[in-house]
Amino acid sequence: MGRSGRLVLVVGPSGVGKDSVLDGARAALKDNPDVVFPRRVVTRAPGLGGEDYIPASEADFAAMAARGDFALHWPAHGLHYGIPQSIENDFAAGRQVVVNVSRGSIDEARRKYPGLLVIGITASPDVLRRRLEQRGRESPAEIEERLGRAAAFTLQGDDVAILNNDGALKDTVQAFLALLQKRR
Incomplete structure (x- = not known):
């Protein structure tokens, strides 16, 4: 295929902190041209x-x-x-390409990009409820719906790593960065 890079999919229910973890990783890797966040x-x-x-x-x-x-x-x-x-150019250059996707796109990505890594970000129901309430974008009924979807959220496969984001964000970001390094 001519690819030497790797696709890293970041998935998880709304409110678990995917954007915050990605922002932290992006900041930590800003001077590393081998990891891109399109x-x-x-x-x-x-x-x-x-x-x-x-x-x-x-x-x-x-x-x-x-x-x-x-x-x-x-x-x-x-x-x-x-x-x-354009991520194809990054793969050809040997870069890791980190993207936030819907879990519904994982199977297609696995078919197109063998050797990818899926990082599932989770949070406990209490933490997730608090975050959803604090951000104020959903009604109470919508929060309950999101919590129900989060409870049903599962990932399977040898290419999956799970990170719990209940604690300090800096700790989750460090664990995320370690996965990028370790699972190379």
Whole structure:
């Protein structure tokens, strides 16, 4: 295939702190050209906070997908997400490519990118409830729905590593960085 790099998928229920862990890892690795964190294309208006994404309209996203501009893309929670095809250049250069994806895209990624690593980020139900309530984006009913989905969240496979993010963020970030190094 001509790939010497590796895809690292980061997955986990909403509210477990994936963006915070990724932000911490990105900051720690800012001077390391061998690990990249590509921006996702998202059908969301610009400037809504959270991750640094590339906004796209539904029509533009559909056109990009039809042209083959995405290495991976998927719908989730009423939006569409895409990972730019340019990650192929990073693989060819031997880089690790770290992306936040929906667990529904894992099987496709496994088919396209053998040897990948899936890092599942979790949090206990009490911690997750508190975080969801604090961020104030969901109604109480939506929080209960998210907690139910989180309880059903499972990952399986030899390519999976699980990180619990109940404690200090810096500890989870260090464990994340160790996985990137160890599982090379």
